Amino acid sequence: MGLSGISLLTTTYSLILQHQSLLLCLRAKGFGLDLKKDMEGVDYLSDERKKAQFDVEAMKIAWAGSLEAFQLSDRMAKLVANDPAFEKFTRPMLGRKELIKNTLRKAAHGWKLIVDLRLTEEEAKWLRLYIDEPAYTDLHWGMFIPAIEGQGTEEQKKKWLPLAKKMQIIGCYAQTELGHGSNVQGLETTATFDPQTDEFIMHSPTLTSSKWWPGGLGKASTHAVVYARLIVGGEFHGVHGFIVQLRSLDDHSPLPGVTVGDIGMKFGNGAYNTMDNGVLRFDHVRIPRDQMLMRVSQVTREGKIMQSDVPRQLIYGTMVYVRQTIVADASKALSRAVCIATRYSAIRRQFGSRNGGPETQVIDYKTQQSRLFPLLASAYAFRFVGEWLKWLYTDVKERLAANDFSTLPEAHACTAGLKSLTTSFTADGIEECRKLCGGHGYLVSSGLPELFAVYIPACTYEGDNVVLLLQVARFLVKTVSELGYKKPVGTTAYMGRVASLMQNNCAVQTAEGWLNPGAVVEAFESRAARMAVRCGQQLAKYENPEEGFAELSADLVEASIAHCQLIVVSKFIEKLQQDIPGKGVKQTLEVLCYVYALFLLHKHQGDFLATGYLTPKQASLANDQLRTLYSKVRPNAITLVDSFNYTDHYLGSILGRYDGNVYPKLYEAAWKDPLNDSDVVDGFYEYVQPILKQKLRTAKL
Numbered sequence: 001m002g003l004s005g006i007s008l009l010t011t012t013y014s015l016i017l018q019h020q021s022l023l024l025c026l027r028a029k030g031f032g033l034d035l036k037k038d039m040e041g042v043d044y045l046s047d048e049r050k051k052a053q054f055d056v057e058a059m060k061i062a063w064a065g066s067l068e069a070f071q072l073s074d075r076m077a078k079l080v081a082n083d084p085a086f087e088k089f090t091r092p093m094l095g096r097k098e099l100i101k102n103t104l105r106k107a108a109h110g111w112k113l114i115v116d117l118r119l120t121e122e123e124a125k126w127l128r129l130y131i132d133e134p135a136y137t138d139l140h141w142g143m144f145i146p147a148i149e150g151q152g153t154e155e156q157k158k159k160w161l162p163l164a165k166k167m168q169i170i171g172c173y174a175q176t177e178l179g180h181g182s183n184v185q186g187l188e189t190t191a192t193f194d195p196q197t198d199e200f201i202m203h204s205p206t207l208t209s210s211k212w213w214p215g216g217l218g219k220a221s222t223h224a225v226v227y228a229r230l231i232v233g234g235e236f237h238g239v240h241g242f243i244v245q246l247r248s249l250d251d252h253s254p255l256p257g258v259t260v261g262d263i264g265m266k267f268g269n270g271a272y273n274t275m276d277n278g279v280l281r282f283d284h285v286r287i288p289r290d291q292m293l294m295r296v297s298q299v300t301r302e303g304k305i306m307q308s309d310v311p312r313q314l315i316y317g318t319m320v321y322v323r324q325t326i327v328a329d330a331s332k333a334l335s336r337a338v339c340i341a342t343r344y345s346a347i348r349r350q351f352g353s354r355n356g357g358p359e360t361q362v363i364d365y366k367t368q369q370s371r372l373f374p375l376l377a378s379a380y381a382f383r384f385v386g387e388w389l390k391w392l393y394t395d396v397k398e399r400l401a402a403n404d405f406s407t408l409p410e411a412h413a414c415t416a417g418l419k420s421l422t423t424s425f426t427a428d429g430i431e432e433c434r435k436l437c438g439g440h441g442y443l444v445s446s447g448l449p450e451l452f453a454v455y456i457p458a459c460t461y462e463g464d465n466v467v468l469l470l471q472v473a474r475f476l477v478k479t480v481s482e483l484g485y486k487k488p489v490g491t492t493a494y495m496g497r498v499a500s501l502m503q504n505n506c507a508v509q510t511a512e513g514w515l516n517p518g519a520v521v522e523a524f525e526s527r528a529a530r531m532a533v534r535c536g537q538q539l540a541k542y543e544n545p546e547e548g549f550a551e552l553s554a555d556l557v558e559a560s561i562a563h564c565q566l567i568v569v570s571k572f573i574e575k576l577q578q579d580i581p582g583k584g585v586k587q588t589l590e591v592l593c594y595v596y597a598l599f600l601l602h603k604h605q606g607d608f609l610a611t612g613y614l615t616p617k618q619a620s621l622a623n624d625q626l627r628t629l630y631s632k633v634r635p636n637a638i639t640l641v642d643s644f645n646y647t648d649h650y651l652g653s654i655l656g657r658y659d660g661n662v663y664p665k666l667y668e669a670a671w672k673d674p675l676n677d678s679d680v681v682d683g684f685y686e687y688v689q690p691i692l693k694q695k696l697r698t699a700k701l
């Protein structure tokens with residue numbers, strides 16, 4: 001084949017796809033073809049992009065939340081993508097020590113950019129996100145600083161925040177211990193007040209009291225907010241946060257009485273192993289009294305405990321904040337996986353060739369659509385519920401600053417429940433995207449294995465997802481039990497209409513009848529209300545409510561999920577009631593909203609049927625409508641993932657490349673693997689050749 005033959009290959013998309021494997025063969029056999037030259041600059045997804053029925057640029061803004069948010073995020077994404085210091089392709093191949101050093105280098109480079117370019121805190125946050133490498137800085141900015149902001153007095157904030165914000169100290173959040181994580185009141189580390197010296201003595205009395213897991217603790221942090229049992233005058237006064245210095249600010253060595261290190265390798269290559277999750281023990285370490293975070297309770301010089309008007313639960317406030325950010329992260333992680341799987345599904349062809357024509361794009365298989373499009377719709381649903389949750393948290397924060405604590409229980413229930421719902425779904429969704437990409441999805445260069453490995457602990461950290469759903473259940477049970485005399489508000493307002501929600505059944509008669517926001521919301525409200533009330537009725541049969549709660553906990557978790565799904569569906573619908581500019585943007589989002597809701601209805605139809613709200617026929621009509629909706633998503637699928645505006649750097653996936661140039665890049669990447677540095681593998685002469693050359697004497701073989 002001559003050069004003219006090769007240039008012919010670039011003429012049509014389908015021809016190129018057919019000939020890619022041939023080209024690759026030629027190169028491998030030393031025919032000297034330059035694949036890069038032949039394939040680069042071609043957009044293999046351009047036909048797909050032409051199918052869009054909406055204004056992609058406007059959708060990017062709808063996804064980002066505003067034009068300003070879009071521009072900021074776009075600027076930071078490009079800053080990172082264009083800086084070779086943030087290369088991450090080789091990350092999964094690095095040993096642990098190299099990995100951590102590499103992460104420290106990237107964090108330092110990121111900080112230099114933040115300082116040199118005078119980035120705002122918001123810009124810095126996006127910069128760190130796009131660097132896309134879990135690091136001690138996540139905990140420093142994401143938990144250490146918020147803990148001081150939320151639980152410190154004005155004086156404490158004045159002293160510690162400037163140091164932390166200039167990174168003159170590095171902090172982490174040391175709550176979990178070897179023996180207890182979920183049960184915070186069960187922590188064993190002690191902080192005993194010594195009135196003689198006006199100090200607290202931090203101590204780890206047992207092996208199980210060793211702090212275990214805190215990110216950034218293992219190797220980087222100089223300080224920690226340590227959660228410990230406050231002991232004054234020999235009495236226990238609850239768990240509180242204390243700012244403790246761990247390492248010297250000169251040479252970083254542990255201070256006397258402090259034993260600190262890393263807890264070891266975690267799941268996956270690269271992935272969360274860039275984080276130095278640590279272990280920490282105290283041997284009677286003394287800290288000044290004013291290093292207890294004292295917004296909630298104060299210990300005076302004389303050793304008296306003073307309670308402020310602030311509720312004790314505010315000690316858990318940092319977790320509320322972080323859970324809210326984790327919901328936003330869920331939409332990022334899910335949209336990333338979906339972007340990879342959608343683009344690749346449009347490139348990948350299997351079966352269905354007629355008369356030598358191209359095979360079918362796997363995205364056109366209805367089974368592929370029924371697995372992929374609900375994930376795409378969920379990414380958008382989580383994005384919008386995350387936006388709402390951020391608003392809710394900001395509102396609560398403002399109220400707390402003004403000593404109004406009335407909305408804290410709802411904020412706790414919403415953040416706990418939505419954190420649980422979105423992270424569990426996203427973790428499963430990333431794995432589904434890997435399967436949607438067939439064999440190539442299992443390659444590290446697909447980006448999916450590392451994304452999965454880095455993401456799955458989100459189901460555990462910041463509260464185990466089941467433990468958090470049980471918190472939602474307590475909130476629901478309380479709401480139900482108070483219905484007779486207290487009007488439910490906020491996300492439980494629907495319970496105020498419990499009588500009609502229990503009585504009225506679904507009125508939908510046709511598949512089109514499901515394209516009605518009122519019908520959809522009522523279905524989810526009725527299911528959630530009926531499940532919560534049923535749990536309440538069951539609980540009432542127990543003399544001991546705690547015993548009943550434990551016995552019914554699996555059902556209570558189901559009721560919590562129903563309530564949280566209702567929130568996500570309602571917030572998506574509310575979003576669509578706003579003005580959303582751009583040709584076809586609102587209509588396309590409406591389709592996704594129905595996909596999300598009807599997919600859930602189909603998946604959980606057992607709940608809807610068992611509560612008596614739906615008939616089997618109505619459930620079946622919902623499924624008919626869902627199939628029609630998938631056909632409406634299909635032409636917009638690629639541009640819906642383009643609207644996330646992810647750079648190829650952030651995606652970190654050959655399968656998800658913007659230009660769809662998958663096969664040559666996969667091929668090229670394989671040759672970059674260190675194993676291919678030589679033709680004869682290391683160890684051949686020691687371990688393989690002797691086998692090949694052996695003269696076997698046994699008759700059997």
Ligand SMILES: CCCCCCCCCCCCC/C=C/C(=O)SCCNC(=O)CCNC(=O)[C@H](O)C(C)(C)COP(=O)(O)OP(=O)(O)OC[C@H]1O[C@@H](n2cnc3c(N)ncnc32)[C@H](O)[C@@H]1OP(=O)(O)O
Pocket residue numbers: 134138142173175176181182183184185215313314316317319320329332333336408409412454455460461462463464467471474
């Ligand atoms: C592409 C994307 C890539 C993604 C990668 C990004 C990286 C992101 C970085 C994220 C880094 C994560 C780092 C992780 C950090 C951590 O994990 S920190 C440790 C977190 N630990 C937990 O979450 C522990 C979970 N346990 C608890 O929260 C609580 O102990 C509990 C289980 C909720 C309560 O236990 P219990 O003993 O029953 O309760 P009490 O202590 O007695 O309190 C009960 C009352 O308090 C109310 N309440 C509970 N929590 C809160 C709260 N947070 N806020 C407000 N109120 C709260 C509860 O409702 C009870 O109220 P009443 O009924 O009115 O009494």
Ligand SMILES: Cc1cc2nc3c(=O)[nH]c(=O)nc-3n(C[C@H](O)[C@H](O)[C@H](O)COP(=O)(O)OP(=O)(O)OC[C@H]3O[C@@H](n4cnc5c(N)ncnc54)[C@H](O)[C@@H]3O)c2cc1C
Pocket residue numbers: 139173174175176179180181182183212213214215272277457460461462463464465466467470
């Ligand atoms: C990657 C990662 C990073 C972390 N970073 C930090 C950090 O920076 N700082 C920090 O302090 N901690 C951190 N943690 C710790 C984390 O917060 C805890 O692991 C988490 O809160 C879960 O607690 P646990 O490990 O005690 O789980 P457990 O509570 O022991 O859970 C084990 C099982 O028991 C079940 N279970 C527990 N209690 C109940 C119950 N009441 N009812 C029903 N079932 C129950 C759970 O559902 C789960 O299936 C991190 C953890 C991970 C994995």
